Structures are given as C-alpha cells and as structure tokens.
Amino acid sequence: MLDYYLKTISMRDVNVIVHDQQNQGVSAARNNGIALAKSNYIALLDADDEWHPEHIGKMTTLIEKYPRLPVYTCKHEVCENGYSFTPPQIFSSELTTMGLIDNYFVRAGKYELVNSSKVVLYKPIFESVGGFPIGAKLCEDLYLWARLAEVGCFAFTDYLGVTVHQEKDMSRKARNYSQPYILEYYxxxxxxxxxxxxxxxxxxxxxxxxxxxxxxxxxxxxxxxxxxxxxxxxxxxxxxxxxxxxxxxxxxxxxxxxxxxx
Structure with missing residues (x-):
C-alpha cells in the first residue's frame, strides 16, 4: 500500500518525506514525526481518517488570526458501518464561525472538541509539555490535550474539515485492561x-x-x-x-x- 501511494504522489508536485521506524507505539511515532517537521505548526492525521479539501486552508486562516496558541481545531464527522453523522461540537457560548474555546474542560466533558485527526499543534508549546507520553496505551491523546489546555486557550473554526472512520481493529485488543493514561497521570x-x-x-x-x-x-x-x-x-x-x-x-x-x- 505504501509503495503504491509513493508511486502515485511521485507523479504530482508534492513534497513528501517518509520516515520508517520500528513499532514503538503511537506516542513515539507522533513525537518523532513532529520532531522531524520543519514547521512550527503540525497538523495530525490518523491513517484511516480523511481531511476535507479545504481543511489545511481553513486551519491556516485560523492560525493567522490566533497565532502561537497550543491547539487549533475544527468540526469533524464520524463514519461508522457505512453511516455518517456529525456529533455535537459546541466550542463556545458565542455564535461565531471562529474564536477561542471557553472553558475547555467543561466543554470537553460534553463534546469531542479535539482529536488526533483534526488538531493542529504549535510545536514549541507541544515540546514544552513533553509531547505524547511514551508507553501509554490508552488516552495518550486526551492527556496531551489536557496538559496543553493548562498552558493556554485553544482556537476553533466551525468548519467541518475531517471525517473520522470508526471501525473495529485488532489494535484495540492490545488496550484491553489498560487504564486511561490521563487518569494515571492526574x-x-x-x-x-x-x-x-x-x-x-x-x-x-x-x-x-x-x-x-x-x-x-x-x-x-x-x-x-x-x-x-x-x-x-x-x-x-x-x-x-x-x-x-x-x-x-x-x-x-x-x-x-x-x-x-x-
């Protein structure tokens, strides 16, 4: 699959760097990828999810309006068993197309405001909290969002920019009986x-x-x-x-x- 992908993009004017490493877990892979990135703003995408065509453009506009914040996010839809739906995602009490999330922890308890396919991270702040926790098997992403929320505000756009595919996979079995890392930490x-x-x-x-x-x-x-x-x-x-x-x-x-x- 990777060989086919590389052959396809080689026909286009796209700069792609593929970094291969031994399986050390998702946190190590993300941390290493971010360390190799040359930009201070890093957009993440899980392998089975999709960015919509204007996603990067919308996030760039958001960054230009609110520079150097820990996290930038947008709305997402979920595709599960062939059906798509958009879960509620209320970022702010103000009716605005973009802005700052008010009281992240209260809202994140009700809505999925950030995930690892729609988030853009500001690299200096990401590195200041230590990145994703190495060795964590469950909720390593929720841990990072919480640590970053303690540092500063998150910016949002209400643009629907990502499709998250929720399918059963074998990797979930490896997380059985694991405790959420965010709870272990706090x-x-x-x-x-x-x-x-x-x-x-x-x-x-x-x-x-x-x-x-x-x-x-x-x-x-x-x-x-x-x-x-x-x-x-x-x-x-x-x-x-x-x-x-x-x-x-x-x-x-x-x-x-x-x-x-x-």
Whole structure:
C-alpha cells in the first residue's frame, strides 16, 4: 500500500518525506514525526481518517488570526458501518464561525472538541509539555490535550474539515485492561486539581466504564472501576450500576443515539 501511494504522489508536485521506524507505539511515532517537521505548526492525521479539501486552508486562516496558541481545531464527522453523522461540537457560548474555546474542560466533558485527526499543534508549546507520553496505551491523546489546555486557550473554526472512520481493529485488543493514561497521570499529581478538570476526569472515567460494558468485558469494567473508585467516591459506587445493564440494552441506546445524530 505504501509503495503504491509513493508511486502515485511521485507523479504530482508534492513534497513528501517518509520516515520508517520500528513499532514503538503511537506516542513515539507522533513525537518523532513532529520532531522531524520543519514547521512550527503540525497538523495530525490518523491513517484511516480523511481531511476535507479545504481543511489545511481553513486551519491556516485560523492560525493567522490566533497565532502561537497550543491547539487549533475544527468540526469533524464520524463514519461508522457505512453511516455518517456529525456529533455535537459546541466550542463556545458565542455564535461565531471562529474564536477561542471557553472553558475547555467543561466543554470537553460534553463534546469531542479535539482529536488526533483534526488538531493542529504549535510545536514549541507541544515540546514544552513533553509531547505524547511514551508507553501509554490508552488516552495518550486526551492527556496531551489536557496538559496543553493548562498552558493556554485553544482556537476553533466551525468548519467541518475531517471525517473520522470508526471501525473495529485488532489494535484495540492490545488496550484491553489498560487504564486511561490521563487518569494515571492526574491521580499522581501533587496538589489540588480544580473542579473543572476534576469533572472532566470523571467523564473520562465514566465513559471508559461504559465502553467496557458495551464490549461485554465485565472483568475489565471491574478493573477500571477499582482503579478510580477511591478518587471519585462516592459517585464511583453509583456508577457500578453500569455493570447491571445488559449489553444488548446498552447497544440499543448506542444505535438510537447514532440515529438521532444522523
């Protein structure tokens, strides 16, 4: 596939550098790619996702209006099992086509404002927080967005610039029983965490417990529940009720939600 791609683009006026390395995980691959990049602004794209034709142009306009911010983002759509839908993505209380995300942690607890196919990173700030965490298997991206949100504001455009393809793949099995790295990190941070960040971490915890139930993996659910139960008590005891909901019922709710968003 790579040979075919290189042969195709060689016929066009496109400068592409391919860097080959041993598999060291997604964080190492992203960090090395960003280190090799010559620009201070880095646009990421996962292998199975798509940029829309005007994506880079729209992000360039956003950068020109709000230079040197940690993160730039846009809207995305999801394609799953042949169906496409655009999940809610409300970046700001102001009705504007571009601007700054107000209170990232509160909004990110409700909407997927940033992901690794629509984000543009400002390299100096990315490097200042240490980049993606090497060795992390789960939520390494959510960890990075959180660290960057602690540094400064994120800029957004409401342009729909990316299609995210959600398909089952074998790499997900390698993450079974892994704890979300963002929780591992902040559980061990000395000092207090503000209420907005704490609320966001609770959402991440709750969502991964629900995912374990949807996957029919009760032992993984129990492992993840135990991991965060002390930090999130007493709410964590109430969420244990997820384990009592049959997988079929959870899947029905998921299908209904997808249908309503189409």
């Amino acid at each position: 559980f061990n941070v000395s000092g207090s965490i503000n209420s907005e960040l704490h609320g966001y971490l609770w959402t991440v915890y709750r969502n991964h417990l629900r995912l374990s139930i949807l996957n029919g993996n009760l032992s993984e659910f129990i492992s993840r529940w135990k991991f965060g139960s002390y930090y999130f008590k007493p709410k964590s005891y109430l969420i244990f009720l997820y384990a009592l909901i049959p997988k079929k019922i959870m899947n029905i709710f998921k299908v209904i939600r997808r249908f309503l968003l189409r």
